[in-house]
Amino acid sequence: MKxxxxxxxxxSASHRLHSTEMSEEENRRVYGKCNNPYGHGHNYALxxxxxxxxxxxxxxxxxxxxxxxxxxxxxxxxxxxxxxxTLALFEHLVPTTENLCAEIYRVLAGGxxxxxxxxxxxxxxxxxxxxxxxxxxxxxxxxxxx
Amino acid sequence: MKxxxxxxxxxSASHRLHSTEMSEEENRRVYGKCNNPYGHGHNYALxxxxxxxxxxxxxxxxxxxxxxxxxxxxxxxxxxxxxxxTLALFEHLVPTTENLCAEIYRVLAGGxxxxxxxxxxxxxxxxxxxxxxxxxxxxxxxxxxx
Amino acid sequence: MKxxxxxxxxxSASHRLHSTEMSEEENRRVYGKCNNPYGHGHNYALxxxxxxxxxxxxxxxxxxxxxxxxxxxxxxxxxxxxxxxTLALFEHLVPTTENLCAEIYRVLAGGxxxxxxxxxxxxxxxxxxxxxxxxxxxxxxxxxxx
Amino acid sequence: MKxxxxxxxxxSASHRLHSTEMSEEENRRVYGKCNNPYGHGHNYALxxxxxxxxxxxxxxxxxxxxxxxxxxxxxxxxxxxxxxxTLALFEHLVPTTENLCAEIYRVLAGGxxxxxxxxxxxxxxxxxxxxxxxxxxxxxxxxxxx
Amino acid sequence: MKxxxxxxxxxSASHRLHSTEMSEEENRRVYGKCNNPYGHGHNYALxxxxxxxxxxxxxxxxxxxxxxxxxxxxxxxxxxxxxxxTLALFEHLVPTTENLCAEIYRVLAGGxxxxxxxxxxxxxxxxxxxxxxxxxxxxxxxxxxx
Amino acid sequence: MKxxxxxxxxxSASHRLHSTEMSEEENRRVYGKCNNPYGHGHNYALxxxxxxxxxxxxxxxxxxxxxxxxxxxxxxxxxxxxxxxTLALFEHLVPTTENLCAEIYRVLAGGxxxxxxxxxxxxxxxxxxxxxxxxxxxxxxxxxxx
Numbered sequence: 001m002k003x004x005x006x007x008x009x010x011x012s013a014s015h016r017l018h019s020t021e022m023s024e025e026e027n028r029r030v031y032g033k034c035n036n037p038y039g040h041g042h043n044y045a046l047x048x049x050x051x052x053x054x055x056x057x058x059x060x061x062x063x064x065x066x067x068x069x070x071x072x073x074x075x076x077x078x079x080x081x082x083x084x085x086t087l088a089l090f091e092h093l094v095p096t097t098e099n100l101c102a103e104i105y106r107v108l109a110g111g112x113x114x115x116x117x118x119x120x121x122x123x124x125x126x127x128x129x130x131x132x133x134x135x136x137x138x139x140x141x142x143x144x145x146x
Numbered sequence: 147m148k149x150x151x152x153x154x155x156x157x158s159a160s161h162r163l164h165s166t167e168m169s170e171e172e173n174r175r176v177y178g179k180c181n182n183p184y185g186h187g188h189n190y191a192l193x194x195x196x197x198x199x200x201x202x203x204x205x206x207x208x209x210x211x212x213x214x215x216x217x218x219x220x221x222x223x224x225x226x227x228x229x230x231x232t233l234a235l236f237e238h239l240v241p242t243t244e245n246l247c248a249e250i251y252r253v254l255a256g257g258x259x260x261x262x263x264x265x266x267x268x269x270x271x272x273x274x275x276x277x278x279x280x281x282x283x284x285x286x287x288x289x290x291x292x
Numbered sequence: 293m294k295x296x297x298x299x300x301x302x303x304s305a306s307h308r309l310h311s312t313e314m315s316e317e318e319n320r321r322v323y324g325k326c327n328n329p330y331g332h333g334h335n336y337a338l339x340x341x342x343x344x345x346x347x348x349x350x351x352x353x354x355x356x357x358x359x360x361x362x363x364x365x366x367x368x369x370x371x372x373x374x375x376x377x378t379l380a381l382f383e384h385l386v387p388t389t390e391n392l393c394a395e396i397y398r399v400l401a402g403g404x405x406x407x408x409x410x411x412x413x414x415x416x417x418x419x420x421x422x423x424x425x426x427x428x429x430x431x432x433x434x435x436x437x438x
Numbered sequence: 439m440k441x442x443x444x445x446x447x448x449x450s451a452s453h454r455l456h457s458t459e460m461s462e463e464e465n466r467r468v469y470g471k472c473n474n475p476y477g478h479g480h481n482y483a484l485x486x487x488x489x490x491x492x493x494x495x496x497x498x499x500x501x502x503x504x505x506x507x508x509x510x511x512x513x514x515x516x517x518x519x520x521x522x523x524t525l526a527l528f529e530h531l532v533p534t535t536e537n538l539c540a541e542i543y544r545v546l547a548g549g550x551x552x553x554x555x556x557x558x559x560x561x562x563x564x565x566x567x568x569x570x571x572x573x574x575x576x577x578x579x580x581x582x583x584x
Numbered sequence: 585m586k587x588x589x590x591x592x593x594x595x596s597a598s599h600r601l602h603s604t605e606m607s608e609e610e611n612r613r614v615y616g617k618c619n620n621p622y623g624h625g626h627n628y629a630l631x632x633x634x635x636x637x638x639x640x641x642x643x644x645x646x647x648x649x650x651x652x653x654x655x656x657x658x659x660x661x662x663x664x665x666x667x668x669x670t671l672a673l674f675e676h677l678v679p680t681t682e683n684l685c686a687e688i689y690r691v692l693a694g695g696x697x698x699x700x701x702x703x704x705x706x707x708x709x710x711x712x713x714x715x716x717x718x719x720x721x722x723x724x725x726x727x728x729x730x
Numbered sequence: 731m732k733x734x735x736x737x738x739x740x741x742s743a744s745h746r747l748h749s750t751e752m753s754e755e756e757n758r759r760v761y762g763k764c765n766n767p768y769g770h771g772h773n774y775a776l777x778x779x780x781x782x783x784x785x786x787x788x789x790x791x792x793x794x795x796x797x798x799x800x801x802x803x804x805x806x807x808x809x810x811x812x813x814x815x816t817l818a819l820f821e822h823l824v825p826t827t828e829n830l831c832a833e834i835y836r837v838l839a840g841g842x843x844x845x846x847x848x849x850x851x852x853x854x855x856x857x858x859x860x861x862x863x864x865x866x867x868x869x870x871x872x873x874x875x876x
Contacts, residue, residue, distance in 0.1 A: 007419060059388035081764060156563070182521070187477070229476030244346045271481050444713045495605050568735055643828055644826055
């Protein structure tokens with residue numbers, strides 16, 4: 001009996017969207033106000049979905065304490081209350097929410113051993129969210145053609 | 147590296163559920179209060195999900211300005227602050243949220259060229275939502291049997 | 293033309309997480325404060341997703357009155373305002389939200405005949421939710437590899 | 439021991455903002471798209487706040503069943519799933535949310551006898567809400583100068 | 585320069601509404617399903633509003649760490665993951681949300697010294713909330729007649 | 731007939747809490763992670779409440795287009811997508827949400843002429859919000875003793 005568990009976390013950070021591979025003018029055109037030189041910020045909401053067998057003895061897919069400890073240490077400590085552009089990860093990578101979401105997926109999928117990390121969803125604002133579930137050539141999401 | 151972006155929009159409209167293929171009595175039985183002759187309305191929330199490669203230079207799946215322009219012009223202008231029953235589209239089609247959702251999907255999937263439109267989700271109220279992702283014979287959604 | 297309808301319901305109940313197959317100490321370690329002998333409770337939010345052809349005449353996937361009647365009678369009446377541990381179902385089963393979610397799926401998938409029940413999602417709190425979509429060997433959810 | 443209870447309700451309706459005291463052009467200028475001749479609609483959220491002594495025996499300010507019955511019969515039945523412009527109340531009154539909110543306050547304050555109705559708040563969309571608490575010359579709300 | 589700060593907390597607990605001063609039949613009539621002998625539960629949301637001068641040096645009304653420590657120790661530890669009926673406080677007091685809200689107000693107003701506790705608001709479900717601001721003979725809330 | 735209208739806006743910005751009047755150590759103690767040298771950010775939600783007579787002809791308290799224009803030009807343009815610490819206003823003032831909220835109130839109360847600005851509420855995160863309603867010696871808010 002396989003089930004999915006989604007756990008929601010929150011952290012605040014700032015970023016400036018600016019690519020060293022583009023001219024100043026192109027940066028302004030592509031990123032608009034998000035290219036503002038001093039940055040701006042967001043309250044990010046992170047949803048981590050793990051999948052697995054429901055343990056017959058405990059009735060649980062995953063020990064939440066272990067998941068919270070891992071996410072707290074590897075994600076919230078690292079990105080919370082930070083200016084993303086000052087982190088080593090984003091030295092040569094634009095700190096878009098797409099790139100941040102993919103990095104969080106890689107950290108979790110690569111390091112969390114208690115249950116299979118299936119998907120990471122990151123809300124930048126209540127109007128924008130992003131999902132990433134690994135580098136494989138993927139299908140079309142929720143409604144798939146079989 | 148493929149990711150999914152979901153953008154949320156809102157618009158208000160009114161509709162009356164009434165089918166010319168059914169008798170007055172059948173209409174009342176099938177649609178209940180939604181068959182009220184003068185209509186009622188909703189604050190619709192629209193979620194458009196696009197999928198695509200994260201551009202290595204910009205770090206983005208899709209230029210949001212282009213998406214907003216397209217959705218604004220082709221969807222929000224057309225349906226926002228309207229009585230759906232008075233539109234040509236619904237002259238011979240009942241303006242249920244299922245039909246509205248499918249129409250919005252078709253407009254977006256057929257016309258937006260910047261990224262692949264994967265899914266359209268339309269909330270009629272906070273208790274009801276609908277999803278549509280094209281006319282192919284589809285699988286069972288989120289949890290698929292492979 | 294196949295679409296998905298998701299309907300949201302709410303009910304309040306209490307539970308104590310405690311497994312008769314584990315020692316007192318192991319129960320405390322595994323469930324933490326949720327093992328508190330007198331229980332605690334939640335406002336559960338239940339989302340039922342059905343999928344089906346949009347009826348060409350009515351423009352609907354499923355008659356909501358029939359879905360509401362079924363869910364009301366078979367789920368909300370049975371679990372709402374109850375202490376889950378006192379129900380026959382949980383006499384030998386830990387009333388985790390995983391197990392409750394799977395039971396609700398089974399009741400709906402096995403008994404509701406108007407449309408195909410595709411998925412059941414159960415929120416325990418705004419930070420935790422669970423999804424279940426049947427006992428088949430399932431794929432990896434939203435983003436599937438084809 | 440006096441406390442305040444706020445109960446939330448929801449209903450959907452449609453309206454057209456149009457004043458018979460203004461020219462067509464003035465109506466269009468004042469109400470913009472809300473003056474669209476065929477109307478549009480909203481999911482209204484209604485919050486009713488009552489105040490009173492907490493009954494020492496029951497621990498309650500107000501029997502919710504009585505409040506729900508009254509609001510259901512006098513407000514939700516009357517306005518839910520209706521085109522507000524077709525109601526007698528709005529024959530000579532523009533169905534703005536201000537006017538609807540004040541009417542709901544009057545119905546509740548004048549007719550509900552179980553507890554004192556203190557305030558009615560009506561959300562038109564998640565961006566707009568209105569409050570009304572009677573016709574007296576009122577102070578400046580939440581932060582009052584004494 | 586006086587401002588108001590509202591901080592939101594969450595805890596889960598269970599309760600049974602039952603008064604020893606009423607007959608079994610009266611209890612069932614007054615409390616309905618909430619009188620169920622084994623109880624049920626809620627995810628309570630607690631909002632604490634403090635008011636005070638904005639400190640000219642720090643720009644803050646109140647040190648949030650101190651508020652969180654106090655609320656955590658005196659409220660969340662005491663009521664979180666508990667069956668309210670088993671607590672000494674509710675031995676002779678019905679654990680309605682009105683009574684719980686007033687108790688939390690008294691604990692905070694009587695013990696928190698960093699800033700003035702102005703109001704406590706407690707949500708039992710998304711449809712019901714309660715406010716308490718002390719035992720004085722109070723006015724009519726948000727809109728006061730001066 | 732006096733009513734209250736509350737309009738909600740959103741903007742994203744970044745800030746660093748740091749007071750030039752305190753030592754490095756004191757800044758770290760008072761502001762914790764919010765003192766991080768490179769700043770972090772938030773999605774602020776702004777609620778502006780205006781009060782006034784409901785115009786008998788239009789049925790409205792305030793023309794929303796005028797309010798939106800004023801707030802857009804004087805608040806959202808000025809603070810949206812900015813690093814608050816780089817603005818002249820915060821050269822000698824710590825950019826706490828208390829100070830930002832009071833500034834927004836002053837701009838609106840001092841400049842918006844269409845209706846009386848009664849209160850400004852600013853959410854920093856879903857757990858923290860602040861309210862300001864002017865510099866007068868104020869009462870105790872929602873529940874006032876008369």
